[in-house]
Amino acid sequence: MSYQTKSTKHWWNNAQHRALLFQVLLIGGLALVVWTIAGNTMTNLEKRGISTGFKFLTQESGFGIIQSLVPYDESYSFGRTFVVGLLNTLLVSFCGIILATILGFTVGVARLSKNWLVSTMAGIYIEIFRNIPLLLQIFFCYFAVLRALPSPKQSMSLGETIFLNIRGLYLPKPIFESGFGLVLVVLAIAVAVTIALAIWAGKRQRETGQQFNTPLAAGLLVILLPLATYFLAGSPVSWELPALKGFNFKGGISIIPEFTALLVALSIYTGAFIAEAVRSGILAVNKGQTEAASALGLHQSMVLKLVVVPQALRVIIPQLTSQYLNLVKNSSLATAIGYPDLVSVFAGTTLNQTGQAIEVVAMTMAVYLFISLTISFLMNWYNKKIMLVER
Amino acid sequence: MAVISYTPAIDRMPPVAKAGVVGWLRQNLFSSWISSLFTVVALWFLFKTVPPAMEWLFFKASWVGTTRDACSADGACWVFISVRFEQFIFGFYPSEQYWRVILAFVMFVALVGWLLVERTRHKGKVVFFAIFIYPVIAYGLFYGGLFGLPVVETHKWGGLMLTLILAAVGMFCSLPLGVVLALGRRSSMPVAKSVCIFFIEFWRGVPLITVLFMSSVMLPIFMPEEISFDKLLRAMIGIIFFQSAYMAEVIRGGLQAIPRGQYEAAEALGLSYWKSMFLIIMPQAMKLVIPGIVNTFIALFKDTTLVLIIGLFDLLAVVQSAFSDPNWLGFSVEGYVFVAAIYWVSCFSMSRYSMYLEKKLHTGH
Numbered sequence: 235m236s237y238q239t240k241s242t243k244h245w246w247n248n249a250q251h252r253a254l255l256f257q258v259l260l261i262g263g264l265a266l267v268v269w270t271i272a273g274n275t276m277t278n279l280e281k282r283g284i285s286t287g288f289k290f291l292t293q294e295s296g297f298g299i300i301q302s303l304v305p306y307d308e309s310y311s312f313g314r315t316f317v318v319g320l321l322n323t324l325l326v327s328f329c330g331i332i333l334a335t336i337l338g339f340t341v342g343v344a345r346l347s348k349n350w351l352v353s354t355m356a357g358i359y360i361e362i363f364r365n366i367p368l369l370l371q372i373f374f375c376y377f378a379v380l381r382a383l384p385s386p387k388q389s390m391s392l393g394e395t396i397f398l399n400i401r402g403l404y405l406p407k408p409i410f411e412s413g414f415g416l417v418l419v420v421l422a423i424a425v426a427v428t429i430a431l432a433i434w435a436g437k438r439q440r441e442t443g444q445q446f447n448t449p450l451a452a453g454l455l456v457i458l459l460p461l462a463t464y465f466l467a468g469s470p471v472s473w474e475l476p477a478l479k480g481f482n483f484k485g486g487i488s489i490i491p492e493f494t495a496l497l498v499a500l501s502i503y504t505g506a507f508i509a510e511a512v513r514s515g516i517l518a519v520n521k522g523q524t525e526a527a528s529a530l531g532l533h534q535s536m537v538l539k540l541v542v543v544p545q546a547l548r549v550i551i552p553q554l555t556s557q558y559l560n561l562v563k564n565s566s567l568a569t570a571i572g573y574p575d576l577v578s579v580f581a582g583t584t585l586n587q588t589g590q591a592i593e594v595v596a597m598t599m600a601v602y603l604f605i606s607l608t609i610s611f612l613m614n615w616y617n618k619k620i621m622l623v624e625r
Numbered sequence: 626m627a628v629i630s631y632t633p634a635i636d637r638m639p640p641v642a643k644a645g646v647v648g649w650l651r652q653n654l655f656s657s658w659i660s661s662l663f664t665v666v667a668l669w670f671l672f673k674t675v676p677p678a679m680e681w682l683f684f685k686a687s688w689v690g691t692t693r694d695a696c697s698a699d700g701a702c703w704v705f706i707s708v709r710f711e712q713f714i715f716g717f718y719p720s721e722q723y724w725r726v727i728l729a730f731v732m733f734v735a736l737v738g739w740l741l742v743e744r745t746r747h748k749g750k751v752v753f754f755a756i757f758i759y760p761v762i763a764y765g766l767f768y769g770g771l772f773g774l775p776v777v778e779t780h781k782w783g784g785l786m787l788t789l790i791l792a793a794v795g796m797f798c799s800l801p802l803g804v805v806l807a808l809g810r811r812s813s814m815p816v817a818k819s820v821c822i823f824f825i826e827f828w829r830g831v832p833l834i835t836v837l838f839m840s841s842v843m844l845p846i847f848m849p850e851e852i853s854f855d856k857l858l859r860a861m862i863g864i865i866f867f868q869s870a871y872m873a874e875v876i877r878g879g880l881q882a883i884p885r886g887q888y889e890a891a892e893a894l895g896l897s898y899w900k901s902m903f904l905i906i907m908p909q910a911m912k913l914v915i916p917g918i919v920n921t922f923i924a925l926f927k928d929t930t931l932v933l934i935i936g937l938f939d940l941l942a943v944v945q946s947a948f949s950d951p952n953w954l955g956f957s958v959e960g961y962v963f964v965a966a967i968y969w970v971s972c973f974s975m976s977r978y979s980m981y982l983e984k985k986l987h988t989g990h
Contacts, residue, residue, distance in 0.1 A: 257816040264820065271847045278846045349660045350653035351667045365972035366965045367927040370941055374961045377948075381957075563832035570934055581838050591842040599831045599839070606830035 275592070282589075290588045291316070297583055299574045301490050312584050319576035320601060326496055326575065327562045333501035334561060335554075338508025345513045356509065363506040369567055371503055376495035376571045383491075386482050397476055403489040404476035413470030421460040428452040492573035496565065504561045508554060515550035516542065548620060555613035559606050566602075576601060682962075693952060705956040706963050709947050713963070716783015716938050725766040725774065726786055732759065733793075760797070779857040783938035785967065787857075791864065791929040791939065796922050798865045803872025808902065810877055821873070828870035833931050836863045841935045860932050868925050875917035879910030912986050919979035923972045940964055 279286060291313035298308055302318040303325060344356040363371070381400065384390065389399035397404040428451070435446035464470070476486030519542050527541040528534075569578035576598060585594040638644075643652070655661040685700030688707075696702035706713070715723055736755045739745050767790070769776045782790065809821035828836070840863030844854055883906055891901030911918075933942035944960040947953065 253814045257814050260816055260820065274849050275846050278850065281850070347660075347663075348653070348656060349663050352660075352663050355667055355671075361973065362969065365923070365927075365969045365976070367930040367941070367968055369930040369933070370961060370965055370968065373941070373945065374958075374965075378958045378961055566832040566834045567931070569834065577832070577834055577838070581835060585838075585842065591846060595835065595839050595843055599835050602832055602835060603827065603830040607826075 284589050284591075286590070286592070288593055290590055290593070293588070295584070295587070297587070299579055300572075301493065301574055312588065315579050315584055316576070316597065319574060319579040322573070322579075323562075323565055323568075323575040323577075323601075326493060326500070326568065326573070327565045329497055330500040330504065330561050330565065331558055333497065334504035334508055334557070337501055337505030338557075339512055341505060341509035342512025342516070345509060346516055360506045360509050363502055364510070368499060368503045368564055369570060372495060372499040372567055372571060375499045376491065380491040380495050386478060389478075389483075395473075395475055397483060399483075400491070401482055401488075402491050403494060404483045405487045405489070406473040406475050407485065407487045409472050409474055411470040411472065413467035416467050417460050417464050417470070420463040421456070424455045424459045428455050431455075490573070492568070492571050495571060496568050496573050500561055500564060503564075504557055507557050507560075511550050511553035511557065512546075514553070515546035515548075518549045519545045544620070548617075551613065551617050551620065555610060555617070558613075559609055562605055562609070563602060701959050701962070702956055703959065705947075705953055705959050709944075709953075712784060712947070713940065713943055714785045716787055716943055717781040718777060718783070718786065719775075719781070722769075722775065722777060725769070729763045729766045730786075730789075732762070779855050782857065784943045785940045787932075787938065788926075788929050788940045791861065791932065792922075792926045794861055795864045795868050795925050795929070799868035799872045799921075799925070800918070802865065802869035803876055804907070806869060806873035807876035807880060810873065811880055825870045825873050828867050829874070833864075833867055833928055834934055836867045837931060837935050839863065856935070857937060860935060860937055864925070864929070864932075868921065871921050871924070872918070875914050875921055876910065878917060879912075879914035880906065882913050883909050915982050915986065916979050919975055919982075923975050926972060926975075927968065940967065 292311050294309055295312050295315050296308050297315075299306055299315065299318055301322060303321040304314075304318060306314055306318050341356045341359055344352050345360065347353045347356070383398060383400045386399045386401055389397040389404075391397045395406050428448075431446075431451060432448050435448045439445055474485050476483040476488070523541055523545065524537055527537040532540065565575060566577040568575035569582055572578065581594055581598045585591060588594070639648075654664045681700050683700075685697065687696045687700065687702050687704055689695065690704045691708060692704075693702075695704045711720065711723070715726060718726060736751060736759060739751050740748065740755070745751075765771050766774070767777070767782065768779070806821050806825055809817050810825065812818050812821075837860060840859045841856065844859050844862070848854060887905055887909065888901070891905040894901075896904065929939055930941045932939050933945070938946070941964050944964050948957045948960060
């Protein structure tokens with residue numbers, strides 16, 4: 235006698251049918267929500283007399299921005315303010331990522347130091363800055379530290395070339411003269427030669443086992459050659475020094491305090507998280523690996539370079555990725571102290587001036603989504619490349 | 626036959642350089658010349674920073690008084706904090722109604738205490754009360770309108786009270802939503818899966834500030850005109866969506882870490898999807914990701930400060946606004962230190978508690 239499925243079994247007792255039903259309901263529900271929202275939006279916008287579309291991007295903005303990497307003044311369009319804000323966001327994120335990485339790696343390694351004092355201080359740094367809100371740290375940097383700096387007339391100065399006051403940090407600005415192009419050409423050649431040298435050295439080591447000190451040669455090539463050319467060409471760079479004129483400094487490169495506060499707070503905060511990632515990565519490398527490498531007779535630095543670091547990076551990279559992403563997203567806190575980043579000039583001022591909330595917020599979010607997805611794509615690609623290959 | 630006598634040598638003391646204080650110092654602070662250099666630099670740095678900081682914070686600080694005159698110029702002026710203390714805690718809540726907030730808070734502490742302390746009875750009933758009844762009571766107490774309690778509008782809520790409300794509601798709602806999203810992301814139904822992936826990736830890819838901007842300017846446009854959303858509620862919706870996406874990813878990590886055999890065993894027992902999830906898989910997965918969940922909570926707690934950007938007066942915003950009081954100009958450092966201390970103690974103790982839990986629940990795989 236064979237077992238037969240009961241024909242009376244209800245169709246909803248079948249898992250596949252139920253899944254189908256659930257998904258149809260889900261789609262229906264979502265469509266209904268979207269439909270209602272769209273309808274509401276239309277009526278609301280009509281009632282408030284807000285036009286839709288992206289025409290506002292070509293209108294004249296009529297407001298100034300305290301820092302822009304591209305030419306900008308009140309007569310430029312709202313589209314231009316978007317670009318200015320975006321570039322400022324990218325600038326502070328880029329500098330922040332570099333600083334936070336350096337800080338994080340230093341502190342992470344210090345945390346594992348055999349020196350008790352050094353590792354304890356690194357631990358205290360991590361515990362303090364991880365557990366305090368970033369916004370508070372930014373406010374502290376900006377209002378409590380930088381606002382307490384002296385006025386331009388009493389600026390602090392370093393050898394009459396670098397000045398620091400309440401209006402910002404002033405650095406000498408390099409002015410490149412005609413001979414500088416030659417230095418750049420030599421530098422490019424040196425880099426090309428170094429790459430060729432590295433390829434050749436690698437090939438020779440694979441074939442004959444003989445090692446070649448590539449880093450030393452590369453350092454000599456890339457540093458000494460351009461330097462020699464620089465002096466032979468008669469030092470073709472002059473410096474424009476900032477000088478006090480009237481109430482403020484003119485000339486040189488000026489860095490606004492908003493940028494400094496944001497950059498310092500972002501780097502310190504993210505650095506604490508990166509330090510923990512680095513520490514966990516190094517600790518994750520099995521002790522046996524280090525011991526085996528030492529038993530093979532590898533020198534301490536070779537153990538680190540060939541055995542520990544490559545394995546630690548596998549653990550560190552994914553965590554580092556999310557910290558970089560967080561840093562980019564956190565740079566939006568700029569708006570609280572008035573650093574003109576994307577959120578501040580576009581989702582803030584532009585939105586208030588034009589009232590086109592939907593377009594402005596959507597564009598802002600799209601930018602961050604794009605940056606996030608790009609960074610995570612690149613890091614995932616890199617992660618896959620270095621991932622452990624098992625069986 | 627000669628008798629060989631054996632006299633053991635006297636035990637030698639360990640080398641001085643390896644034992645006692647000197648040995649510890651040698652091993653941990655001066656093991657090599659580079660380590661010694663670091664130690665000296667670190668000591669110099671500590672000497673330069675710690676004593677002045679201690680003097681400013683405690684020894685030369687002014688503690689008592691009611692006006693600015695009570696402050697000496699040398700140290701911190703904690704008088705500023707004590708004068709403003711009630712406002713920092715309750716925001717603009719009417720002072721004769723403070724007892725309502727305090728009562729709700731005491732109940733909250735009692736509930737949490739009951740659940741955290743081991744060997745208390747009726748945990749199940751208390752959990753039910755905490756999840757389904759307490760929120761209603763707390764809302765009734767805060768907002769009023771029932772049992773003759775005067776209504777206190779939400780724009781008067783502020784300070785530490787608002788911070789705690791935002792954080793607690795955010796945690797409370799993002800956890801179940803996160804579980805649903807995580808299950809959806811691993812579901813075999815293509816539509817449900819892609820909806821969840823889209824939701825999670827979207828909220829994780831944008832900064833919280835833009836989420837708050839969106840909820841404050843766009844939600845009113847999306848909703849029918851009759852429904853007017855209060856500012857606090859709008860911010861809360863934004864925070865919950867944002868947080869649940871992060872929570873979902875944490876829980877997904879836990880789900881992925883459960884060995885396949887557990888899923889198969891649950892199926893073999895003939896358990897339905899929901900039963901196998903909630904009886905077999907979820908408890909194990911949740912246990913694995915406790916550190917992740919607590920980290921998300923800590924991040925949420927710190928992130929509540931961002932609501933000041935859309936004009937809500939949380940702890941940081943209330944303290945920040947007190948700096949502009951003409952009677953108390955120039956006390957920003959004290960204010961920031963006070964807020965930082967509150968956040969630091971809360972976040973640090975949360976992270977320590979999660980470490981303790983992790984150890985306690987570790988069963989070893």
